[in-house]
Amino acid sequence: MKTIRVLATVATLFTASVLIGLLTSCASNPSVNSATSANGGSPTASLYANAAPLDLRLSAWPYPYPTKEFKTSLQGVPASMIYMDVAAQGKQKGVVLLFHGKNFSSDYWAPTIAGLTQAGYRVIAPDQIGFGKSSKPNVQYHFDDLALNTRALLKSLGIQRVSVIANSMGGMVGVRFARLYPQTVQKLVLENPLGLEDYSKDIPPQQNDNLLKLEMAQTETSYRRFLQSYFPNWQPAYEKFVEVYVRVQKGPDYPAYAMTSVLTYQMIAEKPVVNDLPELKMPVLLVIGQKDRTVFGRRFAPPEAVKSLGNFPELGKKAQAIIPNAKLVPIDNVGHVPHVEVPDLFVTTVVQFLNQAKN
Numbered sequence: 001m002k003t004i005r006v007l008a009t010v011a012t013l014f015t016a017s018v019l020i021g022l023l024t025s026c027a028s029n030p031s032v033n034s035a036t037s038a039n040g041g042s043p044t045a046s047l048y049a050n051a052a053p054l055d056l057r058l059s060a061w062p063y064p065y066p067t068k069e070f071k072t073s074l075q076g077v078p079a080s081m082i083y084m085d086v087a088a089q090g091k092q093k094g095v096v097l098l099f100h101g102k103n104f105s106s107d108y109w110a111p112t113i114a115g116l117t118q119a120g121y122r123v124i125a126p127d128q129i130g131f132g133k134s135s136k137p138n139v140q141y142h143f144d145d146l147a148l149n150t151r152a153l154l155k156s157l158g159i160q161r162v163s164v165i166a167n168s169m170g171g172m173v174g175v176r177f178a179r180l181y182p183q184t185v186q187k188l189v190l191e192n193p194l195g196l197e198d199y200s201k202d203i204p205p206q207q208n209d210n211l212l213k214l215e216m217a218q219t220e221t222s223y224r225r226f227l228q229s230y231f232p233n234w235q236p237a238y239e240k241f242v243e244v245y246v247r248v249q250k251g252p253d254y255p256a257y258a259m260t261s262v263l264t265y266q267m268i269a270e271k272p273v274v275n276d277l278p279e280l281k282m283p284v285l286l287v288i289g290q291k292d293r294t295v296f297g298r299r300f301a302p303p304e305a306v307k308s309l310g311n312f313p314e315l316g317k318k319a320q321a322i323i324p325n326a327k328l329v330p331i332d333n334v335g336h337v338p339h340v341e342v343p344d345l346f347v348t349t350v351v352q353f354l355n356q357a358k359n
Helices: 106-118 143-156 169-180 206-214 218-226 235-250 252-271 274-279 312-322 345-356
Strands: 067-073 077-088 095-098 119-125 164-170 185-193 285-289 326-332
Touching: 067 143, 077 106, 077 143, 095 106, 095 143, 095 169, 106 119, 106 345, 119 143, 143 169, 143 206, 143 345, 164 169, 169 185, 169 252, 169 274, 185 345, 206 252, 218 235, 235 252, 274 312, 285 312, 285 345
Parallel strands: 095 119, 095 164, 164 185, 185 285, 285 326
Antiparallel strands: 067 077, 077 119
């Protein structure tokens, strides 16, 4: 197993006092005061006061490519999975399946999709049930169910083999997908995935009612601060991730949206995947932003436990050591979402991996 270090030159580092109030996952700054209010400090004028609200399915939110619908179900409840299916340019080399993170939808893969299709790969980018433009049923969520629905989507498209790229929570979905359907997954790229450590050991269980209260207390300011914890160098272009949340919050569907966030929080909290890592038999590429200190559910962890969690440089090395056929690519000065922060470098790194013949 070989480690390759990639230096991504990022200008000034943004440092901020980060709110950890959002249960939508985690916060990256280990120096944050966990007692910070969910209201994020002094109120500021909304950047989206005049923007129209969004509904539960983000109907009016534009995606970078045309979307299609796959009808399925979750826990017996009918549901629709929305996805993008973007053809390769020129001769097709293969198919790539993308798994998004908890606080994002498939649209944030836009630069990755463009780069992969230009390199000759067809790309399937679904919004998992519970996220983005897909249905958000009020049921228990399980990674295996998300994987099963994704496999059914591929079958409906006549796709038998894919390479998988998975970020953040999507990394946990991707690991379970690869474990359940090893004959389907040719190669696996884990980009700053959650699940490289077992959060259940240090994060006390939380009741849905308490989580929902915290979610409903979220503000535009606190949500922006939360997302800024992912990105060491916050850019104006990242505001779109704040905008979509705020516009849903302004609409009548926000309570249902917030409840889905609670339910998917519980999925991450209750379903560790770290023990699956040694069982991955396909080639695996770990792309790890070295400034990432994301800890799922940080605000609920005892202070002493937090000190040892979320160290992605070390987590990447440990994962490389226990995954049989893994390669590690550390990216300096980058946080939790390298494909957004350094899109060209990310695509170059991934395409090189995909183009390599399997050992």
